[in-house]
Amino acid sequence: MKKISALLAVIGFCIFLIAARRDSNPYGFKQGNAGIQSISAIAFGTDGILFIGDSKSASVFAIDTKDKVPVEKGTAFEMKNIDQKIAAVLGTEAKNIRIQDIAVNPVSKKVYCAVQSADGTPVLLTIDGQKIEALNLRDISFSSMSIANAPATDAKDRGGRPLRDQMISDLNFSDGSVLVSGLSNQEFSSTFRRIPFPFTDKQDHASLEIFHAAHGKYETASPIRTFTTASLNGKKYLVASYTCTPLVLFPLDDLKAGKHVKGRTVAEFGAGNSPLDIITMQKEGNTYLVMSNSNRPVMRVDVKNIEGFAGTLTDPIKESYGTAGVAFTNLPVVNVLQMDKMDDTQVLVLQRKGNGDLDLYVNRADRWL
Amino acid sequence: MVINFIQPLLKTIRIVRLPIIESLTFCFIMLSCKSGDEKKNSLVLVWEQDKAVAVGFNKQLLSANDQPDIAKKLHVEIVGDSNQESILGSIDLSGDSIFFRPYIPFTKGDSYRVKFNNVVIAIVRIPEPTGPAPExxxxxxxxxxxxxxxxxxxxxxxxxxxxxxxxxxxxxxxxxxxxxxxxxxxxxxxxxxxxxxxxxxxxxxxxxxxxxxxxxxxxxxxxxxxxxxxxxxxxxxxxxxxxxxxxxxxxxxxxDRDSESPHVDDWLIRIPKSDTRTALHFSFGESLDAMLLENSISINYNEHGLAGVFEPINKERELRFIPEASWQVGEYEIIVDPILEDLAGNNMTRLFDNPIDSSKKIKPSLRRKFTIK
Structure with missing residues (x-):
């Protein structure tokens, strides 16, 4: 009897240890070299966790920044010639680096900046006022998930065929899942994945070809360039913007493995332009999408107008570089390459100025809303 | 010997030993050098995959007073930066060696100052790139x-x-x-x-x-x-x-405009004989996408993909598959990924520019059987 009691006690203790370990590591992180080969896009989740889209290794990484001290309002700053300053602390010249993405930790309001050197080496930096520091990705707490784009045949194995390269065009975290849009250097189409976090072996991995039928006569697959999510009339939507065309809505519930979804085009912002970044901001109970562009100013769209637009655009646009659909406002700011929400009243902006300088600064949101 | 103490830190490496520049070598190094021990009196540049990824030297070069808090005292700067910013990187202490590993590789053709306790101990010039220019x-x-x-x-x-x-x-x-x-x-x-x-x-x-x-x-x-x-x-x-x-x-x-999708049943297939490694030969009747051709077709045998090499030829109008092992007598199946495209972006299941009201719907064909005799 004593032996049984002792055995039960040991088993109970083991269960307690496993449970305790799970509680102390709810995301399944491990410490070490994350093996990140490239950084295409970054986005924060909750609890100081940063998600990194790595096109080269076809993986999404979650890293624990341990940056969890809450700050209510971010400190405004301006860093002029940020590319030169980053290059200097990396021991090279500005022409040898590229700023891939920026993100603000919603907990600490600290700025994170993903940089890639000319040889492809990725670096993750933090920017605090004028101070630039780096996270050591070779010794970090992380977990990862493969998004390898295996050929879609139903062959039992690939017979030695290479996997297709793909590029992560954008990445966001919403309702407990990492959302990843992909762009192929071979096919003119989009992939879109929803990956629950903490990572398991599950993901909605379907390559969703998303068609554009705005011109009424023909439909064509297009790659998503940037996206966000928004709640419209009580339902959650993917709001996607395309390399060459419009703003398109997809109910998130419809984006399931193997499902073929046609989006609803709600706005055309004009041809000859490529969207670069899109964020969501609130003011006085209203929600706005703010979108930066390659050949247009930053645009503001009132989400109420999107909610009120029930149809889909189908008529060709007659006027050169004309626009259609949901109304939008051009803001008096151009050449914004990256943005992120700093807090409820401020926006972080990476902008190429008229004199050619690349500056990072915090802008008051009410100037734009 | 030097490589031994580096190995725990780096896997595939090439070490280039650089003499510490006399005029820039300060007393604390010179005094702490053991006479005749050239290896301990030199800086090493560590290369990985043709990239200069770290610079290191022997800890015995430092006096006992300098040993604590090495990581805080060692700094590397790029020569020519007027602000003399310390380069961001990690410092690895491995046995007797100290390595500074910048977060991006040192830039070829640039020079770097290695400083200890704000004293320059060496200047390292990274050699210009070698090898043939890109083509x-x-x-x-x-x-x-x-x-x-x-x-x-x-x-x-x-x-x-x-x-x-x-x-x-x-x-x-x-x-x-x-x-x-x-x-x-x-x-x-x-x-x-x-x-x-x-x-x-x-x-x-x-x-x-x-x-x-x-x-x-x-x-x-x-x-x-x-x-x-x-x-x-x-x-x-x-x-x-x-x-x-x-x-x-x-x-x-x-x-002219290409408004047709590729169709596997239209391809001419030349079937090899058993017990040979002769190529299975495809003729498409048009050029297909060169890059997609390399990974969009597979050959199944007994429901498993056959290992081998696909080789686009004749201006991507044809494709050869050379199997790793000889062909066996039996039935095989060609399986085509729907994403395979022609030059106009028409893939196996849809046209790039598909008329919405078209009555001519594509019946995708992605499989085709053949028999080896």
Whole structure:
């Protein structure tokens, strides 16, 4: 009897240890070299966790920044010639680096900046006022998930065929899942994945070809360039913007493995332009999408107008570089390459100025809303 | 011996031993050197995959007073930076050695100051890149006749290239006279393969897609029955900043619109005999996408993919599959990935530019059986 009691006690203790370990590591992180080969896009989740889209290794990484001290309002700053300053602390010249993405930790309001050197080496930096520091990705707490784009045949194995390269065009975290849009250097189409976090072996991995039928006569697959999510009339939507065309809505519930979804085009912002970044901001109970562009100013769209637009655009646009659909406002700011929400009243902006300088600064949101 | 103490830190490495520059070597190093021990009195530059990734020296070069808090005292700066910023990197202490590993490799051709306790102990010059300059290996499609709705071009290089340069250095010329403006998709995200050796250039889809406003106003980037030349200027740079050995050029003639999807049943298949490794030969009747051809077709035998090599030939109009093992008597199956495209972006299941009200729906055919006798 004593032996049984002792055995039960040991088993109970083991269960307690496993449970305790799970509680102390709810995301399944491990410490070490994350093996990140490239950084295409970054986005924060909750609890100081940063998600990194790595096109080269076809993986999404979650890293624990341990940056969890809450700050209510971010400190405004301006860093002029940020590319030169980053290059200097990396021991090279500005022409040898590229700023891939920026993100603000919603907990600490600290700025994170993903940089890639000319040889492809990725670096993750933090920017605090004028101070630039780096996270050591070779010794970090992380977990990862493969998004390898295996050929879609139903062959039992690939017979030695290479996997297709793909590029992560954008990445966001919403309702407990990492959302990843992909762009192929071979096919003119989009992939879109929803990956629950903490990572398991599950993901909605379907390559969703998303068609554009705005011109009424023909439909064509297009790659998503940037996206966000928004709640419209009580339902959650993917709001996607395309390399060459419009703003398109997809109910998130419809984006399931193997499902073929046609989006609803709600706005055309004009041809000859490529969207670069899109964020969501609130003011006085209203929600706005703010979108930066390659050949247009930053645009503001009132989400109420999107909610009120029930149809889909189908008529060709007659006027050169004309626009259609949901109304939008051009803001008096151009050449914004990256943005992120700093807090409820401020926006972080990476902008190429008229004199050619690349500056990072915090802008008051009410100037734009 | 030196390699032994480095190995726990780095796997595949090449060590280049650099003499510490006398004029810049300060007393504390000289005094702490053991006489005659050249290895301990030198700086090492660590190379991985042709990148200078770390600089290191022996801890015994330091006096006992200098040993604590080494990581805080060691700094590396790029020569020429007026602000003398310390380069961000990690410091690894491994046995008797100290390594500074910058977060990006040292830049070839640049010089770096190694400082300890704010005293310069060495200047390291990273050698200029060696080896042949980058070259254009091929421009795809290799066919000299293309459809008017050609969707994309690939340029393959001999070594990895850097981003941000192609827009100013790739030009399309019509009939040897006119530069075609706004022909290509100008997207900030450059489309390279993982190795950065193949660049994809899309013709502006807004101009290729019928019915869209750019197509209606500017027309298609290419016009039927016209001659074009794609010029690649030599100022494209590799990852080390070296320009191409020579520029490149690809001439082509533009033919009719391609509005048909590839169809596996239309392909001519030449079937090899058993007990040979003779190639299975495909003839498509048109050029297909060179890059997709390499990974879009598989051969199944007993429900498993057959290992072997696919080789596009004859201007991507044909494909050879050479199996690793000899063909066995039996039934095989060709399986085609739906994404395989022709030059106009029409894949196996849909047209690039699909008429919505078309009564002619594609019946995708992705499999075809054949028997080896």
């Amino acid at each position: 254009i290996v091929n421009i795809y499609p290799t066919n000299d006749t293309v459809p008017v709705n050609l969707l994309k071009l690939y340029i393959a290089f001999s070594i990895p290239m850097r981003e941000g340069k192609w827009r100013d250095n790739i030009v399309l010329i019509k009939n040897g006279v006119d530069t075609v403006s706004d022909a290509f998709l100008d997207v900030d995200l450059e489309l390279w393969n993982n190795e950065h050796t193949v660049l994809t250039i899309w013709f502006d889809p807004g101009r290729v897609k019928r019915g869209l406003q750019p197509n209606e106003k500017l027309g298609s980037p290419l016009h039927e029955k016209q001659k074009y030349e794609l010029l690649v200027l030599k100022n494209l740079e590799d990852v080390d900043g070296r320009i191409l050995r020579t520029g490149g050029s690809k001439r082509f003639f533009v033919n």
